[in-house]
Amino acid sequence: MNKNAVFLGAAILLGLVAALLSVSYVRERVEEATAAARVVVAEAQVVVAAHDVAVGETVTEEDLVTRSVPTDFIPADAVTVEDYGQYLGRMARAPIKSGAPLSASALVPLYNQFSRVVVPGKVGYTLSVNENNSLSGMISPGDSVDILLTYEADEESAGPAADQGERVVPLLENVIVLATGSRVGEALPGQDNVAFSSITLELDPDQAERLTVGQKTGDLRVLLRNIEDRTPFGLDGLTEKALMSTFGGLGIDDVEYIIGGGK
Incomplete structure (x- = not known):
């Protein structure tokens, strides 16, 4: 037999076997993948948010729906279909995303121990406000605010002339409003414009110290920001004279004084 023919036949045979x-x-891998796809994932019926729920909002039956969720994604304190009724009318102390299983720890009773609303490690601080500082009553529980401090900078501590006079500095940024007056959740029908003279803020202890000193030092101005905005503003403070200098140097005394001397 021709050796080349033998080698060619052997190669063809080995190719067919391969x-x-x-x-x-490949067939075995496909069958394994198909079998794995047939594995039934354990699910359970839980209560989830029908839409996003912001901090400070009270939960009603219209805000909740039931859904089958894989057990691996269900929190230990998830609200179930059987016990959801006891959580109606409670306030959200943390944002709840639409479709997320409702956690019992995220809801607190409105008028049963208000301290439960305060995050551990923080404090509630009540600040008196007027018509301007309450933005005409437009601040609501769950809003984020910033606070500016205006005070009179004396000549010794201020330094250059541009730094002297009335000064505005950022005191606190991006703090949460827990309550406006005695309102800690959504306003009841017909109470949308209820007046209030104080707001309760959630602060770190050192922020509470700064705010206490700031109240004694000068005037405070409360600024309202978008509830989803967490961007630091990076303000350094501004004086009256520095502001006026931007309009042509009207705020700075440019006269040069020569003191002392003699013959």
């Missing part, structure tokens, strides 16, 4: 083995391997 092809059959490859097909068999």
Whole structure:
């Protein structure tokens, strides 16, 4: 027999065997993948938020729906279909995303121990406000605010003339409003414009110290920001004279004084 023909036949035979083995391997992998896809994921019926719920909002039956959720994604304190009724009318102390299982720890009773609304490690601080500082009553529980401090900078501590006079500095940034007056959740029908003379803020202890000193030092101005905005403003403070200098140097005394001397 021709040796070349023998080698060619052997090569063809080995190729066919390899092809059959490859097909068999691929078929086994497909069958394994198909079997894995048939594995039933354990699910359970829980209560989820029908839409996003912001901090300070009270939860009603219209805000909740039931959904089957894989057990691996259900929190230990999830609100179930059987016990959801006891959580109606409670206030959200943390944002709840639409479709997320409702956690019992995220809801607190409105008038049963207000301290439960305060995050551990922080404090509630009540600040008196007027018509301007309450933005005409437009601040609501769950809003984020910033606070500016205006005070009179004396000549010794201020330094250059541009730094002297009335000064405005950022005191606190991005703090949460827990309550406006005695309102800690959504306003009841017909109470949208209820007046209030104080707001309760959630602060770190050192922020509470700064605010206490700031109240004694000068005037405070409360600024309202978008509830989803967490951007630091990076303000350094501004004086009256520095502001006026931007309009042509009207705020700075440019007269040069020569003191002392003699013959």
